[in-house]
Amino acid sequence: MSVAVLGSGAFGTALAISLAGKQPVTLWSRNPVHAQAMTEARENTARLPGYPLPEAILVTSDLEQATQADTLLLAVPMQKLRAILAEHSALFDGHVLVACCKGIELTTGLGPVQVMNETVPSAKAALLTGPSFAQDIAAGLPTALTLACSDPNLCTKLQEQLTTANLRLYRTTDTAGAELGGALKNVMAIACGAVIGAGMGDSARAALMTRGYAEMQRMALACGAKPETLAGLSGFGDLTLTCSSELSRNYRLGLSIGRGEGFDPSVTVEGAATARAVDSKARDMNLDMPITHTVVGLLDHSLTIAQATAQLLARPLKEE
Ligand SMILES: NC(=O)C1=CN([C@@H]2O[C@H](COP(=O)(O)OP(=O)(O)OC[C@H]3O[C@@H](n4cnc5c(N)ncnc54)[C@H](O)[C@@H]3O)[C@@H](O)[C@H]2O)C=CC1
Ligand SMILES: O=C(CO)COP(=O)(O)O
Structure with a gap:
């Protein structure tokens, strides 16, 4: 071949x-x-x-x-x-x-x-x-x-x-699981970059990655994906890489948002359009995707970093 x-x-x-x-x-x-x-x-x-x-x-x-x-x-x-x-x-x-x-x-x-x-x-x-x-x-x-x-x-x-x-x-x-893991981890990388860019620290990033992973699983399982695919290279593996390396363009976009700096619009940042697509899909599917929704708010400038953080922290307390 x-x-x-x-x-x-x-x-x-x-x-x-x-x-x-x-x-x-x-x-x-x-x-x-x-x-x-x-x-x-x-x-x-x-x-x-x-x-x-x-x-x-x-x-x-x-x-x-x-x-x-x-x-x-x-x-x-x-x-x-x-x-x-x-x-x-x-x-x-x-x-x-x-x-x-x-x-x-x-x-x-x-x-x-x-x-x-x-x-x-x-x-x-x-x-x-x-x-x-x-x-x-x-x-x-x-x-x-x-x-x-x-x-x-x-x-x-x-x-x-x-x-x-x-x-x-x-x-x-499991093509659905591989598709959704790779797509959603970029949204979480933007969120993690924003947290680090705004100086909120590694503990906040770990919280976002973990709750972001829960969000990824929520949508993927609702779309028929297998949990083990999300736990594999295409989900957890790529989430780990992209949320922790400045080689990632999604993470770097997040950093610039957190620092209040501009970002070159010609750079390919898949998570930006995907965040909007997933936010709308989650609404249609009646799924709770608060981190994705917050990333859309940051991208659209309808939320400041301070408002985004306050909004996520003020959510009703729940079981893990
Ligand atoms: N760069 C990386 O490290 C990795 C990238 N990816 C994925 O690969 C995909 C492409 O990313 P990159 O190569 O990094 O982006 P890039 O920005 O370096 O290149 C994109 C390429 O697509 C071409 N292109 C754009 N519109 C086109 C069209 N309508 N018809 C034909 N070609 C067109 C552009 O000319 C450009 O050569 C993305 O979905 C990204 O998430 C996946 C893993 C790693
Ligand atoms: O997908 C990637 C790493 O697996 C590349 O990440 P970025 O598209 O954020 O640069």
């Missing part, structure tokens, strides 16, 4: 570098100028500087050429996933599509596997998610991720194809 990575941002480039250690990989960029620059420099200086592209990577901006591969990894932001699939749906027919994005679609409340199933019903959909920074994968540091696919045989084949020397994949058929 041949493989192509569609989307040449930080994560797509890192995955291509890792996979190129065991097989030829096509890396697609929608921007011909960017593709040419990467081909010449043998580096993605725009999104992942400092990590050379191995010879086994072919960079192209020709989507027809890239979609010749059997397995297509979609490493584009969540809110762009539907557009790229819908615009070129004939090219994706019958392929194995592995989404590498984390989030919930703002307009529909759907996760990446659901969006792929809806947009290209003839394709077989999977999800690669879990704790990993693009820089760590590109540097060949040890990493473990979750590969989710509802078809157990395909999941096993993909696990073999996409596991590399330093990137170890665990498989699950």
Whole structure:
């Protein structure tokens, strides 16, 4: 099975570098100028500087050429996933599509596997998610991720194809759990960044992470996910990483909110749109998601940090 990575941002480039250690990989960029620059420099200086592209990577901006591969990894932001699939749906027919994005679609409340199933019903959909920074994968540091696919045989084949020397994949058929863990942990990372940025300390962060995890489970279980998926790499694992490292863009957005500073709007921060999508989904499902709701208030500037903190601390006392 041949493989192509569609989307040449930080994560797509890192995955291509890792996979190129065991097989030829096509890396697609929608921007011909960017593709040419990467081909010449043998580096993605725009999104992942400092990590050379191995010879086994072919960079192209020709989507027809890239979609010749059997397995297509979609490493584009969540809110762009539907557009790229819908615009070129004939090219994706019958392929194995592995989404590498984390989030919930703002307009529909759907996760990446659901969006792929809806947009290209003839394709077989999977999800690669879990704790990993693009820089760590590109540097060949040890990493473990979750590969989710509802078809157990395909999941096993993909696990073999996409596991590399330093990137170890665990498989699950629980796509809903993997989708929601990866999406919701980014919302909690924004909250944790805000707490640290505002100087509220590590104990407050631990409280938010734990109660945030309860919130993640509440929504995921209501959507039919398995608790063990949330306890795995795609849920607890990624929550831990993203809520505690300044390499995370979601966490850094939170830090800037907590410090009252601005933030570059061109940076991909999946948790911002996802917080709004989840807040609205929670309302529809009659689920209590106070941290998510508070993050939306911070993002919309309808709450100050002081108000957000007071609001969370004043909630009725309850059993854990
Ligand atoms: N950077 C990281 O460490 C990790 C990122 N991810 C996930 O990977 C996904 C992508 O993130 P990054 O690569 O980091 O973002 P990025 O901001 O570095 O790159 C996004 C890429 O998507 C491309 N893109 C945007 N809209 C597009 C469209 N309509 N059609 C085609 N391409 C389009 C952009 O040109 C850019 O190359 C996100 O969902 C993120 O949560 C997951 C794990 C780690
Ligand atoms: O998903 C990630 C780590 O697993 C990357 O986090 P950010 O998108 O917050 O940078």
